[in-house]
Amino acid sequence: MTKENQQIVLAKRPEGMPTHENFTYEDVEIKSPQKGEVVVRSLYISVDPYMRGRMSDQKSYTQPFPLNETINGTVVGEVVESEDDQLSVGDKVTGFLGWRYYNTTPASQVRKIDGEQAPLSAYLGVLGxxxxxxxxxxxxxxxxxxxxxxxxxxxxxxxxxxxxxxxxxxxxxxxxxxxxxxxxxxxxxxxxxxxxxxxxxxxxxxxxxxxxxxxxxxxxxxxxxxxxxxxxxxxxxxxxxxxxxxxxxxxxxxxxxxxxxxxxxxxxxxxxxxxxxxxDYADRFGEGVQDLAKWLSEGKLKYEETITDGFENIPDAFFGLFQGKNLGKQLVKIADPKY
Amino acid sequence: MTKENQQIVLAKRPEGMPTHENFTYEDVEIKSPQKGEVVVRSLYISVDPYMRGRMSDQKSYTQPFPLNETINGTVVGEVVESEDDQLSVGDKVTGFLGWRYYNTTPASQVRKIDGEQAPLSAYLGVLGxxxxxxxxxxxxxxxxxxxxxxxxxxxxxxxxxxxxxxxxxxxxxxxxxxxxxxxxxxxxxxxxxxxxxxxxxxxxxxxxxxxxxxxxxxxxxxxxxxxxxxxxxxxxxxxxxxxxxxxxxxxxxxxxxxxxxxxxxxxxxxxxxxxxxxxDYADRFGEGVQDLAKWLSEGKLKYEETITDGFENIPDAFFGLFQGKNLGKQLVKIADPKY
Structure with a gap:
């Protein structure tokens, strides 16, 4: 597989509305997975308003994003390399990963999802x-x-x-x-x-x-x-x-x-x-997903997504949140599944 | 008994800090008690910050005080005339009564209190x-x-x-x-x-x-x-x-x-x-009074009162709340018990 990878790092903390100045694109290698790790190829990356808070250096419920490191958020991807017993190449997963084409992560940090139950992107929105x-x-x-x-x-x-x-x-x-x-x-x-x-x-x-x-x-x-x-x-x-x-x-x-x-x-x-x-409700997520998936399958729950295309457009999709450009969940599509 | 009585009515709604302009003193008769009613002679009257809200004409958790009617608040008094089976002349009671020397009220609207357990005034403060x-x-x-x-x-x-x-x-x-x-x-x-x-x-x-x-x-x-x-x-x-x-x-x-x-x-x-x-906790008052009285009797709970003397000084005692004049509960002493 290709060793080409890219990531977006927080180059400068925003004051007021964030701009392109705050982000830098870096070429990096794909880290080889160790025992228990997988390489996840990003398919969809979520941008969310709460991330703005983490870009500031203030006391809050989460740590601020460190400067000059990759920004993290929820991602849906597919396993392209596995050194873990539970996950196989081709499995679709979601988790808290970096704004990268490829993330190498402990398998325990991602959760397998079922593309038959709902479209993959739904796991970053209505079922996420x-x-x-x-x-x-x-x-x-x-x-x-x-x-x-x-x-x-x-x-x-x-x-x-x-x-x-x-x-x-x-x-x-x-x-x-x-x-x-x-x-x-x-x-x-x-x-x-x-x-x-x-x-x-x-x-x-x-x-x-x-x-x-x-x-x-x-x-x-x-x-x-x-x-x-x-x-x-x-x-x-x-x-x-x-x-x-x-x-x-x-x-x-x-x-x-x-x-x-x-x-x-x-x-x-x-x-x-x-x-x-x-x-705060992590121990009850199962209950929530169950109800939401049930309502979804019964047609009682609809949702909408605004999907921006391309890794390079993640910052713009993020800025758009504050201009009210999105209808429903704002996502960035990185790639189609290979498997 | 004397038929002389006096009451304080809300003459004008305050804008900003209330003043003497907002209140009028009226001479009235003591209403004769009907079956089930008692006449209560005021001993202590409570003035409280929340009453300011009721003097305005705004949607709130209680009705505004009507204009040209007696202001109501919590009062401790003694029964001086009774047409009720449960309460006798001399009984000490507390309840939501008018700013009057004498209130004629259904006995069910007041609660008998025990002057041995704590000073009467405490029933408007720490036990009230x-x-x-x-x-x-x-x-x-x-x-x-x-x-x-x-x-x-x-x-x-x-x-x-x-x-x-x-x-x-x-x-x-x-x-x-x-x-x-x-x-x-x-x-x-x-x-x-x-x-x-x-x-x-x-x-x-x-x-x-x-x-x-x-x-x-x-x-x-x-x-x-x-x-x-x-x-x-x-x-x-x-x-x-x-x-x-x-x-x-x-x-x-x-x-x-x-x-x-x-x-x-x-x-x-x-x-x-x-x-x-x-x-909102009315159905649990018993539990609260019990704990408070216990702590009080064990010396674990102290309280302070600022007592202003005289019915005529009720408005001044009320104004003082907003100037921070009181230490602890602000009361107005109307009279000593007769019984």
């Missing part, structure tokens, strides 16, 4: 991190009950679109907030959300939302933070639950991110605002 | 609403574990001083934030807090707190909101819990109460910010 994020955040923290109102921001994103559909499966009235008419049409017409708001064109988010949530808001699944969340927080019902999943509007801000303080708003409704990451 | 607020907020939402760090704001107030002492009983490292050196001395020297900060004289709250919380903050019991909470939220450990009890710094603000948004801070630590009111 973003689907599980939606599942556990909504059901474990949000706990939507039949007839309640669930609002989700970033509603046409990889997490948001699954949140809204699960909320509908649970009998809730679901309103999504997204950033284009196309996205709003998609979530209402294709995914069955009860209503949607294009926050970029509406005059007053709170007023619009208030009209679409005549019974107030019981669950607010928050992917975005910022002014959208400021507005939703004025409409909370008593004992509202807010799974706090992301704050994409804030990740690239350098101005202090000022807004109305939330304390009095939460006090008025005795609301709960709880941040989480999907990793 | 504020003690129970501290108890349930800290233990049910904060869940402090041995060796963890608990920070409490409004630490020398009626709720805060009990929070810190219970946290000490649970083996936590406890740091209080208060508004005078006298208060800081009181919580550290009398109540056994590990450390205290006078937020009015310290240069940088976050820096000072960081020095006193070398292992970060696991539980932040928040009574105040505003800039103090902005600072504490920068020091949260993973899975920190924030029982949100009050936001006294915001209640009289008319400027929009802007501050740094909390979402990214909470995300970094996967923290939970949960607002509550003590009424």
């Amino acid at each position: 991190m973003t689907g599980l994020t939606a599942y556990f955040g909504l059901l474990d923290i949000g706990e939507p009950k039949e007839g309640e109102t669930v609002v989700v921001s970033g509603a046409a994103g990889a997490v948001g679109m699954i949140v809204g559909q699960i909320a509908k499966l649970k009998g809730a009235h679901v309103v999504g907030i997204a950033g284009s008419d196309e996205k709003v049409n998609y979530i209402t017409e294709e995914l069955g959300f009860d209503a949607g708001i294009n926050y970029k064109t509406v005059d007053d988010i709170q007023e619009a939302l208030s009209g679409l949530c005549p019974n107030g808001v019981d669950v607010y699944f928050d992917n975005v933070g910022g002014e959208i969340s400021d507005a939703v927080l004025n409409l909370l019902n008593s004992f509202a639950r807010i799974p706090l999943c992301g704050a994409i509007s804030s990740y690239n801000r350098t101005d202090g991110d000022l807004g109305p303080r939330v304390q009095t708003k939460l006090l008025k409704s005795r609301a709960k605002l709880q941040a989480f990451i999907v990793g | 609403m504020t003690g129970l607020t501290a108890y349930f907020g800290l233990l049910d939402i904060g869940e402090p574990k041995e060796g963890e760090t608990v920070v409490v704001s409004g630490a020398a107030g009626a709720v805060g001083m009990i929070v810190g002492q219970i946290a000490k009983l649970k083996g936590a490292h406890v740091v209080g934030i208060a508004g005078s050196d006298e208060k800081v001395n009181y919580i550290t020297e009398e109540l056994g807090f590990d450390a205290g900060i006078n937020y009015k004289t310290v240069d940088d709250i976050q820096e000072a707190l960081s020095g006193l919380c070398p292992n970060g903050v696991d539980v932040y019991f928040d009574n105040v909101g505003g800039e103090i909470s902005d600072a504490v939220l920068n020091l949260l450990n993973s899975f920190a819990r924030i029982p949100l009890c009050g936001a006294i710094s915001s209640y009289n603000r008319t400027d929009g109460d802007l501050g740094p948004r909390v979402q990214t801070k909470l995300l970094k630590s996967r923290a939970k910010l949960q607002a509550f009111i003590v009424g």
Whole structure:
């Protein structure tokens, strides 16, 4: 096999919006696998908003990406060389790997996936991190009950679109907030959300939302933070639950991110605002994947992917997340399977 | 008995800090008790920060006080006339009653208390609403574990001083934030807090707190909101819990109460910010009073009261809450018991 490989390293920490300056492409060799290791050829690489946090050098739930080292994220690939008993050449796997054409990794660090159950790319979305994020955040923290109102921001994103559909499966009235008419049409017409708001064109988010949530808001699944969340927080019902999943509007801000303080708003409704990451639910992933795969196979759960082509375009696909360019899960396709 | 009575009504809703303009004194008669009713002579009346919220005309967890009607709050009094089988003249009771010398009320609306177990005034504080607020907020939402760090704001107030002492009983490292050196001395020297900060004289709250919380903050019991909470939220450990009890710094603000948004801070630590009111735990009050009374009788729990004399001074005692004049529970003494 070829020894040609390439990786993308974090060359400089971004201040504000990341640019090409922050990344460097390096030619490297494919490391030969030792006993218990495999070489995985990347087929799809996931870019996700949370990665922006790791590019900064701040205390957070994960270590910052080290400077001048390869950026890591979730990858789907195929085994092209194996020194492990459990995995064979041709097996499809997913795991936390580097932005490289080829990763040499302990076999225990990747999980075999079944391309018959769902397309390979789904394991980076609806059956992977973003689907599980939606599942556990909504059901474990949000706990939507039949007839309640669930609002989700970033509603046409990889997490948001699954949140809204699960909320509908649970009998809730679901309103999504997204950033284009196309996205709003998609979530209402294709995914069955009860209503949607294009926050970029509406005059007053709170007023619009208030009209679409005549019974107030019981669950607010928050992917975005910022002014959208400021507005939703004025409409909370008593004992509202807010799974706090992301704050994409804030990740690239350098101005202090000022807004109305939330304390009095939460006090008025005795609301709960709880941040989480999907990793906190690692011991329950099996349960989540099972439900998601079942709904998928029954046609009760749809998903969308925005697939950018080519390893060289990973940074652009990542930048696009912050411009709202993606509908659903943003992936980068690296190659077609050989096996 | 005399038919002379007086009540204080809400004459005008406050904008910003309340003043004497907002209240009117009215001479009224004592209503004759019907079957099942009693007349309660007020001995102590409680003034509490949360009442400011009810003076505004905004959606909240309680109805706003109606204009031109008597303000209600917790009162300790004695029964001076009874048309009820369960309560006798001379019985001491507590309940949610009007700012009046005499209240005529269904006996079922008040609860008999035991003046031998603790001083009557304690039933408006450590064994009443504020003690129970501290108890349930800290233990049910904060869940402090041995060796963890608990920070409490409004630490020398009626709720805060009990929070810190219970946290000490649970083996936590406890740091209080208060508004005078006298208060800081009181919580550290009398109540056994590990450390205290006078937020009015310290240069940088976050820096000072960081020095006193070398292992970060696991539980932040928040009574105040505003800039103090902005600072504490920068020091949260993973899975920190924030029982949100009050936001006294915001209640009289008319400027929009802007501050740094909390979402990214909470995300970094996967923290939970949960607002509550003590009424949510009504079915567990017995359990709370039992523990509090036990700790009190064992000398493990101390409390302080600031007692203003005279019915006519109720509004001033209330205003004083927002100037930080009180150490511990602010009460107004209306009369000595006759029985």
